[in-house]
Amino acid sequence: MTDSSVFYRSRKPYPTAVRGEGVYLFGADGRRYLDGSSGALVANIGHGRAEVAEALARQARELPFVHGSQFTSPVLEEYAARLLRFLGLPGFRFWAVSGGSEANESAIKLARQYHVERGEPGRYKVITRVPSYHGASLGALAASGMGARRAIYSPLINEAAWPKMPKPDPSLPGEEDAERLRGVLEEAGPSSVAAFIAEPVVGASDAALAPNVGYHARIAEICRESGVLFIADEVMSGMGRCGAPLAMRLGGNLTPDIVVLGKGLAAGYAPLAGLAASAQVYGTVMNGSGAFKHGFTYAGHPVSVAAGLAVLDIVEREGLTERARVQGERLLAGLRGLKERHPTVLEARGQGLLLGLVLGDPATGAAFETPGIADRVAKVAMSRGLITYPGTGAVDGTRGDHLLLGPPLTITDAELEEMLAALDGALEAATREQVETV
Numbered sequence: 020m021t022d023s024s025v026f027y028r029s030r031k032p033y034p035t036a037v038r039g040e041g042v043y044l045f046g047a048d049g050r051r052y053l054d055g056s057s058g059a060l061v062a063n064i065g066h067g068r069a070e071v072a073e074a075l076a077r078q079a080r081e082l083p084f085v086h087g088s089q090f091t092s093p094v095l096e097e098y099a100a101r102l103l104r105f106l107g108l109p110g111f112r113f114w115a116v117s118g119g120s121e122a123n124e125s126a127i128k129l130a131r132q133y134h135v136e137r138g139e140p141g142r143y144k145v146i147t148r149v150p151s152y153h154g155a156s157l158g159a160l161a162a163s164g165m166g167a168r169r170a171i172y173s174p175l176i177n178e179a180a181w182p183k184m185p186k187p188d189p190s191l192p193g194e195e196d197a198e199r200l201r202g203v204l205e206e207a208g209p210s211s212v213a214a215f216i217a218e219p220v221v222g223a224s225d226a227a228l229a230p231n232v233g234y235h236a237r238i239a240e241i242c243r244e245s246g247v248l249f250i251a252d253e254v255m256s257g258m259g260r261c262g263a264p265l266a267m268r269l270g271g272n273l274t275p276d277i278v279v280l281g282k283g284l285a286a287g288y289a290p291l292a293g294l295a296a297s298a299q300v301y302g303t304v305m306n307g308s309g310a311f312k313h314g315f316t317y318a319g320h321p322v323s324v325a326a327g328l329a330v331l332d333i334v335e336r337e338g339l340t341e342r343a344r345v346q347g348e349r350l351l352a353g354l355r356g357l358k359e360r361h362p363t364v365l366e367a368r369g370q371g372l373l374l375g376l377v378l379g380d381p382a383t384g385a386a387f388e389t390p391g392i393a394d395r396v397a398k399v400a401m402s403r404g405l406i407t408y409p410g411t412g413a414v415d416g417t418r419g420d421h422l423l424l425g426p427p428l429t430i431t432d433a434e435l436e437e438m439l440a441a442l443d444g445a446l447e448a449a450t451r452e453q454v455e456t457v
Contacts (some may be wrong), residue, residue, distance in 0.1 A: 023036050035073035039066025042427050044406070052401070053131060056408035056425050060222060060255045061371065063283040065332045065427040071288045071329040078325035086161055087318040095319045098328045103295060103329060106257075106264045108278065110298040114311075115291065115319040119254035119281030120154030122292040123216070126277050127158050128313045130214035130248045139246075142213040146203055146247075149183045150413050152226035152399075153216065153252055162216055165224045166416025175371035182207040184215075186225060186413075192268070193233030200241050214248040214277075219266035222255035226375025226421035227368050228376050232270040239273055248300070251275040254292065255373065258283030259334055259428060262344030262371030269370060276300055282408050289326035290317070306436065339428040347371040353439040354424070361446040372428055377413075378420040386418040393420035400445035405438060 025373065027033060035047040042065055044052045054062060064071075078094060085092055099113035116130075118123050127145055134142035147153070160169055161176040164183055164365030169176075184203045188196050204212060221228040235251075241251040256266035257280050263269050265278065277300060283366030304311055319324070334340065351374055354367035362381030369375050378393055379386045393409035400407050413419035426438060 038305070041065045041067065047125040047404035052403055053405050053426070053434065053438055053441065055405050055424055055442070057425050057427050058287060059408060060423070060425040061282045061287040062427075063258060063260060064288045064330055064337075064429050065184075066287075066341065066430040068288070068333065070333070071286075072146035073327055074325045075289060075322055078322045081225070082321050084320065084322075085097055086316070088314060091326070092319070092321045094118075094321050094328060094372060095324050098324045098331070101328065101331055102284075105166065106278070106295065107268070107334065108274065108295050111278075112298075112301040113293055113295050114254070115293040115324060116315050117290040117292060117317050117320070117323065118154075119279070119292045120159045121315055122279045122281050122294050123153040123159040123162065123252060124156050125313060126216070126250050126252075126279050126294045127162060127214070127278065129294070129296060129300065129304070129311065130250065130300065132308075133248065133303050133409040134213050136303050139210070142246075144180050144182055144207050144212045146182045146200070146207065146212060147161065147185055148186050148217055149216060149269040150186060150221070150416075152222060152224040153218075153250075154254075166412050170416075182212075184407075186221065187228060187230035187234060189229075189231060191231065193235075194237045195229035196230055197234045197241065198235035200238055203243055205242070206248070209245045209247070212245065212247050212248050215242055216252055216279075218252045218254075218256060219269070220256040220261055220370050220373050223408070223410055223423060225448045226377065226410060226423040227370070228374050228375070228407075228413075229266075229368070229370055234269060234270070235273050239275065242276075248276040250277045250279060253277045254281035255281055257281075259340035259343050260371055260373050260386055260425065262340065262347055264340060266370060270319045274452065284330065285323060285326040288331045289323040290329045291323040302451045306437070318381065320352055332437075334339070334428075337429070342429050343371040343428045346428070346432075346435065347374065348439070349432065350374060350424070350426075350430075350435055353435065354442075357439065357443055357446060361441065361450060363450050369424075370427050372430075376422045376424070378422065386420065388418065390420050393422055395449040396422060396442075396445050399448045400441055403441045403444055407442070 036044045037047050038045040147162045151164045152164045153159045179238045251267045278295040284288040284289035358364040358367045365379045366377040390411040408423035
């Protein structure tokens with residue numbers, strides 16, 4: 020593609036996708052790919068759903084755009100009410116933006132403004148975890164604990180504002196694991212901390228890592244005791260993907276102060292993300308200065324919100340939340356079978372259809388000193404018609420290979436078997452290559 024005018028993300032070759040249908044993407048060369056990662060865990064309802072396209076067209080004809088500082092719209096009002104009912108967040112308010120980075124940026128700013136409105140302007144720090152990923156914008160990236168994506172931008176970041184906590188440790192009881200937050204709070208100075216933000220099920224930075232039951236409840240308790248807001252980043256794990264409307268609820272009826280959403284909201288049919296803020300958070304701002312000092316041009320964009328409403332119709336009508344739970348159990352069982360066949364698979368884990376394989380050295384049971392096997396598995400899988408989501412750096416920012424897997428929630432049993440067979444072959448080929456290069 021040397022004659023292209025496109026600024027590509029990297030210099031690797033990119034096939035051209037021309038059509039999507041169900042769990043499949045089709046290339047310009049006629050090849051078919053099973054979308055085993057829903058792109059980046061986005062295409063929850065599958066590709067090519069005509070009713071979503073029709074909803075987009077209707078809204079574009081009727082009201083394509085209004086600016087959020089000047090108008091609301093009927094579709095935004097309806098969507099916010101429907102979405103919050105689906106999520107089980109009565110009394111919350113929904114703030115709509117275009118992507119997960121914008122949504123997390125908004126949550127960070129809202130947490131800061133909330134404390135200023137309360138008369139505690141000294142609260143500005145946001146505790147996050149290592150590893151983690153909250154977005155590509157500078158604030159969201161500062162919140163992230165992802166070495167490779169963050170390192171070159173570190174001179175632009177006030178590191179003191181972003182204290183870091185270790186990632187969940189599944190070998191510990193959930194409550195004990197969560198208690199580590201107290202130490203980070205004490206070191207940071209509790210009266211200087213505005214919020215703690217975490218992914219209930221970690222996504223791109225450490226594939227499908229989740230703490231034990233009791234972790235999030237204790238985290239919420241510690242946050243309340245310290246006057247710190249608890250932000251749940253459900254950009255990847257929410258909207259039914261983990262077998263519940265919110266992954267945070269898998270271990271009990273827990274409600275954070277702010278929930279961040281994205282990806283599955285419009286399932287790739289339009290850019291849509293947002294946050295849901297509790298009545299206390301929203302009321303503190305609106306009964307104080309009366310305005311959130313933040314905004315984006317396309318916040319609450321009617322066409323994107325219409326896509327979200329059509330996607331929500333499908334998720335509810337087709338029972339895709341429960342389907343994610345059932346098909347996730349089947350896929351996880353298959354992945355555990357692959358673990359038995361391939362010693363480089365150290366762990367198969369996840370919730371619903373947010374699943375991951377941890378890859379490493381079978382001789383030591385640890386990460387390879389030189390990362391790269393995840394990328395090799397992904398390349399071989401792609402050559403066999405399966406799209407996966409590889410990652411590195413979960414151990415120390417450099418070492419640690421994993422594959423994130425998350426097909427559309429509509430995936431059938433036969434498509435699951437096809438996915439597992441392609442992955443089996445890719446692991447076999449990549450492992451052989453790993454042995455030959457050591």
